[in-house]
Amino acid sequence: MIELTVNGRKHNVDVEPEMPLLWVLRDVLDVKGPKFGCGIAQCGACTVHLNGEPVRSCSVPVSAAANHKVLTIEGLAQRGQLHPVQKAWIDHEVPQCGYCQSGQIMAAVALLAKNRDPSDQDIDAAMTNICRCGTYARIRTAIHAAAKTLKSTKA
C-alpha cells in the first residue's frame, strides 16, 4: 500500500511502485484533470504539483509521491474561489480545445508562487508545456494579468 495525499485527501493505493503517478491519479483515483499527451515528460499535459513543485506525473513513479502532497487542477480553487490564474484564463479566453490547459495552469501557478512578477523571459523559461492549438500568446497575457491580481490582493 502506498499512501498519498491528493488535493488534501489521503488515499491508500495498492499498485506497483513503478506505476506512474499520472495513471494512479487517472485510473485508480478517478482524478481526470491531469491529462496524458506523450508519456515521456515532453508535453506537460500531466503536470501536477508534488509538494508545491510542478512535476510531469507521467514520468514520476507513484512511489516517489508516497507520503507526499499532490495537487491537481481539481484542488486549485479554494472554498469555491477560483485561483487568480484560473480567473485570468477565463478573462482572456485562453483555452481552445483545452486539453493541455490543466497542465498549463498548474505550470503557471507554480511559476507565480516562486516569482510574483515574472518577465517575458521568466515565462519563456518556465512555460515549456506543449499546446497543439497554439494558445501561447494568451497564456503569456493571462500570466501577466494573474501576476497583477496576485500583487494587488497580497499587497
Place this chain on the structure above:
Amino acid sequence: MAKTFACKFEPARRRFLKQSAAIGGGLSVGFNIPGALAQKPGAAVEINAWVVIRPDDAIIIRYARSEMGQGSMTSAPMLVAEELECDWRRVKIEYASANANVKRKRAWGDMASVGSRTIRNSQEYLRKAGATAREMLIAAAAQQWGVPASECSASNSFITHGAGGRRLSFGKVADAAAKLEPPKDVKLKDPKDWKLIGKSVKRIDIPDTVVGRQRYGIDVQLPGMLYAAIAQCPVFGGKLKSMDASKVEGRRGIVKVVPLETFVAVVADNWWRAKEALRDVHIEWDVGANGNVSSASLMEFYKGGLDAQSDVATARKDGDFEQAFGSAERKIEAEYYTPYLAHSCLEPMGCTAIVKDGKVELWTSTQNAEASLAVAAATAGVPLENVEVHRVQLGGGFGRRGGAQDFVRQGVAIAKAMEGTPVKMLWTREEDTQHDFYRPASLVRMKAGLDGSGKPVAWYSRVAATSIFETLARVPLKRPFAPADGVDPQSVASLYDLPHAIPNVKVEYAQRTAHVPVGFWRTVGHSQNPFVRESFMDELANAAGKDPYEYRRALLANSPKDLGILEATAKAAGWGQPLPAGVFRGIAETEAYGSYTSAVAELSVDKNGEVNIRRLVLGIDPGYAVNPDNIQAQMQGSSVFMLTAMFWGEITIKEGRVEQSNFHDYRMMRLREMPKVEVVLAPSGGFWGGVGEPGQASIAPAVCNAIFAATGKRVRSLPLKNLGLTLA
C-alpha cells in the same frame, strides 16, 4: 427497453449541457429521443430540433457538430439565438444525439466538424430554426391575448404586444407554441440589425476547462470498465501473422490478449498495465509488399508523376499554355516539395465502447458523430438505430478524427471481443504518430512565362500526390465534385482556382497512390499549395524586378476580395516603409475555405540560421465575423500550427514505416518560440467564410518570401530545419 446502464461518467458541463439522449433519465441502451421531451408536463418543451425551452425560461439550443477548440459550440448556437431573440445569458447548449439524428431522418443534418464549414454550411438552417421558433412563440402569445401576431414582437426572451407593453416570457408560451404548425417561410434579419453576431461572445466551454471539469474521450469512466492498449502493424497495410502472449498470462491486472487482423490489444484493469504488458507480447507481422518503401523511393515515385505522359488529368486549361510559354520573353521553372505531416492531437486517439444485447454505446472524441455511429454499427453488425455515440470535447482534431474513424473500428472490435464489458481503448503517443492519416506529401512543378514588361502570360502547375478524397474518403474523383474527372480538389487547391489575371493557364494532377495513408490535415491542400503558388509568384516578381506586393496587386485587379485583404494586410504591416538594418519582409495572399487571407512576415536571419520573426501580420476577410475574439484566437492558433509544420514538421518513411514516434523527434513549437502575431480582421460582409483553417494558408509563403529577401535563398522545400534554419 434494455436495462439502464448506470453511468458514472457525465457529459461535460453536466449542470447544463446534458446530452439529448440522456435527458429522459440516465444513459440507457434504449436511448430516449429528444422528441419525448415535449410530452412531459412541466418539462422542457421542444419547439423544433434546435430549440428547447424550459418553463423557467432557460433556453436550450442544440449543437450538432463537435467542439475541438474551434469555438463552434458557441458560435453556431449564436446564430440560432440571434433570430430567436432570446436572452443569451440564459442559453444552455446541448449536443444533439447522433442516434436521434438517425431516428429522426437527420433532423440536425450534417454533424461533422470538418472543412471549416460549421458556420458556412449551417448558417442558413440554424438562423431559420431560430426565426421559426420565434414566430411560433409570437403566434402563441398573440393567440392567448387574442390579438394579431403582426402587432407583437419578441426580444430578450419576451413577447411584447404593441405599445401597451403586455409581456409574456418564452417559457410561458412554449407549450402552446410547440403545438402550432411551423411557418413555412420566415424572414431572416438584416445583418445591420444583428445583436449577437459580430460580438465577441465568451466561449461556453471554457469555464469547465479551467477547473479540470471538461470531459474528453480519454476521461470516460464507466462501472466495471476495462482498459485496452494496442499495437498495430508498423508497416501500413500489413497484418498480424502470429503472437505469443504467454509471458503476460497471469500477470497482475491482465484480463485478456485479443489478436485481431491488423493489431493486438491487451485488455487490463488499468491502462498502464495493459500498455506495459503489450511490450512483452511477442508479435510477428506479415508486413506485405511495402516493407522496402522509404522516403527516397517515395520521392522517386512522385517525381515519376511530374514526368509522366499518361495517367495525368487536367484540372484547368485557359488559353494555350504551350504556345504562350514557348514564345514568352522569360521562362521560369521550379519544383516545390511539401512533406507528410502528422496531426499530433494532444489527446491521442481512443474509443470507449460497450457492445451488449445487439446494441453499442460509445464515447469517443470524434469530429463526425454520424460517421462514428455508422462505423460502430458496421463493426458490431447491428442496425444504425442500435448505436449511440455519447458526445465529449475533443483534445484537438485538426482533421484526424473525421474521415478515418479507425479508432472507432478498433474500439468496437475490442468491445465486441469483450461483449458485455465496457472497454476504454487508448493509443500511446507512439501509435498516434506512427498510425496517422498523414497530410499528403506533394511534389509540384511550376512554370511561368513573362512578357517584356515582366507580366506573367503563361502559368503551369503539375501536382503529384496521393488523393485524400479517393483513398480515404472513397469519393470518386468525378465532376462536378472534382474540378475535372481524375482531379482531387484538395491536391490542386489554390492552384486550379488561381484568381490572378493570367491569360494562359494549365494545371495538371498526377494522382500517385503510395501506401502511406493520407487524410485531411488542418487546411488540407491550402496548407501546402499556397506555399508553392505564392513563393513562385515571388520568384516571378523578383525576375520581373518588381515589388512583390505591387506585382500581386496588378494581377488581382479583377479579384476584389483577394485584393482587399492583400491591401488591408499590407497597410497594417506598413509595407514599403523602411525597416531596421537586417530586417526583411515577405508577403502572400490566398483564399481558403471561403475566407480571404493574407500575411506579411517581418524577420531577420542570423548567420547560424536562426530566423527571428519580429512580427507576423495575419489578415482575414471571412465575410461575416460571427465571434471576432474567437477568430482572433483561431488566427493565433493557426500561426503556431503552421510555424510548427514549416520549421520542423516532417514524417519520414524507412522500411515501410514511420521513423518518428513522439514529441522528442516530432517537434512541436513551444511558448518561447511564439512570435508576435497581429491579426487584421477585415470582414467585408455578404458571405460566410470559415475561420478554423484559412489562417494557416498564407503564413508559410510570407515567411519564406521574407527569408528570400533576407538571404537571397529561395525556399522550395519544407521543413526549414532541413535547410539549416530554425525558429529563434
